[in-house]
Amino acid sequence: MRKSEIRRIRKLALRRVERLLDFAVNHYESYPDYAVAAVRTAQRIAMHYRLRLPPELRRRFCRRCGTPFTGAGTFRVRVRSRRSTHVVVRCMACGFMRRYPLGREKLKYSSGSKSAG
Template sequence: MKRNSPALKQRALGQIESLIVLAQDASLGDLSRRYIRISRKIAERMDITIPAHLKRRYCKNCNTPYSHGSQVRLKNGLVTVKCLNCGDIRRIPYKPSH
């Protein structure tokens, strides 16, 4: 079987999605960071881009899901999300049409 076939990628994407969704549970603590780390590794290995709606759910810097503590602000048409674990700030363009 060919590595990185579309079917395999599809399956990996499903795994990535469920790991990130699972990680949103704040009671998991460090385990959730591990879930995010694993899902990012799968994406890297399979050459998959994690969909934007999932990428927005964790801190790229420390892999902590934003559901565990973050500050969200709307400023000048940008959504600013601050990770309360490492202090990393992300700016996401805010599109009213979405």
């Protein structure tokens, strides 16, 4: 297979994964089993076509149980600053915790803010 064809197939697979995850998030309230099945199908498609999901898609569901994270009490978010500042996302369905490190903000200096004296 040519590289351009592989790229085209992977792009199509990524669009399908996005649609499945959108379905899962939008329909979790009324059809939780279908939503979890849609997440699992999306994960299988991504594995089959060797896709690395972007972070905004990976953070939309629980890695362990496949529950989509909607605003309806499916997850809890805490900000912790023990060793380094990080966000802890806990799945309320299975209790799995995922930690996302927060990078330090870099100080932004403009040329007008420095004093010349």
